[in-house]
Amino acid sequence: MKIETINVRNIIEESILRNAIIVDVRDREDFLKGHIPMAVGIPLENIEQGKFKLPKNKDIITYCYRGSRSMMATRILTRKGYRAINAIGGIENYNGSLSKG
Numbered sequence: 001m002k003i004e005t006i007n008v009r010n011i012i013e014e015s016i017l018r019n020a021i022i023v024d025v026r027d028r029e030d031f032l033k034g035h036i037p038m039a040v041g042i043p044l045e046n047i048e049q050g051k052f053k054l055p056k057n058k059d060i061i062t063y064c065y066r067g068s069r070s071m072m073a074t075r076i077l078t079r080k081g082y083r084a085i086n087a088i089g090g091i092e093n094y095n096g097s098l099s100k101g
Helices: 008-018 028-033 044-049 068-079
Strands: 004-007 021-024 039-041 059-063 083-088
Touching: 004 008, 008 021, 008 059, 008 083, 028 039, 044 068, 059 068, 068 083
Parallel strands: 004 083, 021 039, 021 059, 059 083
Antiparallel strands: none
């Protein structure tokens, strides 16, 4: 299974071009401290357990802190029939401003 990737520095532009949903797979506390604008927080554990609701007719772009947890989430989502894309580099390599709360 080939996983599509994008650079996290292009995540906003890619989400707009694709009309995609950005998903932060870090834990809730980290999400609330700061996340990429337009992102929704769904921790990896929820994705692993199937405790989430996302539309299957939209691309899903995942990110985490460095990129490994989002790759796991992307693989799970892809197996479940979603068009999932992993943002490599994670939030630590994102250069834009962050949203809080």
